[in-house]
Amino acid sequence: MSEELGYPVSEATLDAYASEAKESHKISLERFIALIMATECHDLLGFVAGFFDHVVVPERYGSLIELHLIEEHEREVQRRKQAIEAKWKAGR
Numbered sequence: 727m728s729e730e731l732g733y734p735v736s737e738a739t740l741d742a743y744a745s746e747a748k749e750s751h752k753i754s755l756e757r758f759i760a761l762i763m764a765t766e767c768h769d770l771l772g773f774v775a776g777f778f779d780h781v782v783v784p785e786r787y788g789s790l791i792e793l794h795l796i797e798e799h800e801r802e803v804q805r806r807k808q809a810i811e812a813k814w815k816a817g818r
Contacts, residue, residue, distance in 0.1 A: 730760035 727735045735757065742751035743761075753761070762770050771782040783791070 727757065727760040727764045730763050731757065735760075 727740070739751075743753045743757075745751070758770070762768065768782070775782045
């Protein structure tokens with residue numbers, strides 16, 4: 727972390743971040759990012775996303791997810807179109 731941040735982060739500080747008993751010792755976002763970079767523990771990103779009912783996935787899956795969302799939207803538009811057509815035909 728010290729290397730990533732460009733200033734020293736002591737072992738005692740890291741221990742305090744990890745300790746559940748030290749509630750007053752909160753890690754800053756800058757240091758949290760450096761921790762993830764230093765440990766390569768990308769699962770920690772999910773810790774934050776989970777508070778917002780989201781997940782974190784590797785970027786390489788972004789297009790696949792976007793495609794799925796577009797297909798869901800297309801199905802919803804088709805359902806709405808069919809409902810409107812049925813309503814129109816019933817009212818003639």
